[in-house]
Amino acid sequence: MTIIATGLRYDCAGRTILHPTTFKATRGERVGLVGASGSGKSTLGHILVDALQATGKRVAHVPQSPDEALDPLRSMAFHWREAEKALGQPPNPLRQSALFTALRITGGDLRKRPWGWSRGMQQRFVIAMALLGTPDLLVMDEPTSALDPVVAAQTMGLLDQTLDGTDTALLLITHDLGLAASRVTRLMVMDQGRIVEDAPTSTLLSAPQSQAARALCAHRNWLALPC
Ligand SMILES: Nc1ncnc2c1ncn2[C@@H]1O[C@H](COP(=O)(O)OP(=O)(O)OP(=O)(O)O)[C@@H](O)[C@H]1O
Numbered sequence: 311m312t313i314i315a316t317g318l319r320y321d322c323a324g325r326t327i328l329h330p331t332t333f334k335a336t337r338g339e340r341v342g343l344v345g346a347s348g349s350g351k352s353t354l355g356h357i358l359v360d361a362l363q364a365t366g367k368r369v370a371h372v373p374q375s376p377d378e379a380l381d382p383l384r385s386m387a388f389h390w391r392e393a394e395k396a397l398g399q400p401p402n403p404l405r406q407s408a409l410f411t412a413l414r415i416t417g418g419d420l421r422k423r424p425w426g427w428s429r430g431m432q433q434r435f436v437i438a439m440a441l442l443g444t445p446d447l448l449v450m451d452e453p454t455s456a457l458d459p460v461v462a463a464q465t466m467g468l469l470d471q472t473l474d475g476t477d478t479a480l481l482l483i484t485h486d487l488g489l490a491a492s493r494v495t496r497l498m499v500m501d502q503g504r505i506v507e508d509a510p511t512s513t514l515l516s517a518p519q520s521q522a523a524r525a526l527c528a529h530r531n532w533l534a535l536p537c
């Protein structure tokens with residue numbers, strides 16, 4: 311199934327945060343959305359999720375902050391049950407245990423509320439909830455921002471394994487061009503509320519066209535400097 315959403319747009323307080331945008335992804339495609347802070351990546355993620363859900367598409371969303379996904383007054387067990395119910399799944403302790411083991415959150419006490427878990431654990435819990443079903447599109451907004459590099463790499467590896475062989479398309483929103491480069495086949499670059507470039511990952515990295523893409527690629531080279 312090709313996923314298409316057109317006319318995505320967001321205005322706030324008289325300011326256009328997201329200019330009219332179209333998003334397309336083919337079945338199982340892995341797409342990255344990169345751009346400077348404040349360019350509108352998370353806004354596009356939210357508007358896209360709302361638009362697709364309104365048309366009956368199954369979309370899982372890992373928001374940039376676990377606070378957006380977790381109710382501070384509810385236990386972690388409550389959140390897990392709600393995720394299963396939303397997907398029409400009966401409680402499945404084995405599946406839960408497999409996901410918790412893979413994401414290294416087996417030590418978390420499900421009776422606690424979110425503040426009883428570290429931010430990194432909360433983030434991995436939200437990723438585990440997103441991996442419970444088989445959505446048409448998985449939108450992950452900075453999914454590893456609260457994780458140390460080792461756990462971040464493990465988490466992305468698990469994501470690859472989970473998505474391999476499924477029809478779930480991925481939209482990976484990140485500041486980290488290096489992370490996106492190794493995980494997606496197409497990159498979209500956002501600048502001031504507009505997609506200014508959309509190209510296969512290797513093309514974009516080797517010959518960025520827009521100023522925003524060139525700036526991101528230059529930044530990646532700075533990180534490679536030995537100092
Ligand atoms: N509800 C709102 N009211 C006012 N401004 C908003 C609102 N939501 C977003 N913005 C503004 O929209 C712009 C885009 O924000 P957004 O969070 O989408 O950027 P981003 O690319 O995800 O940034 P980051 O990389 O820092 O997460 C920012 O300038 C932000 O201040």
Ligand SMILES: [Mg+2]
Nearest residue numbers: 351352353374
């Ligand atoms: Mg953001």
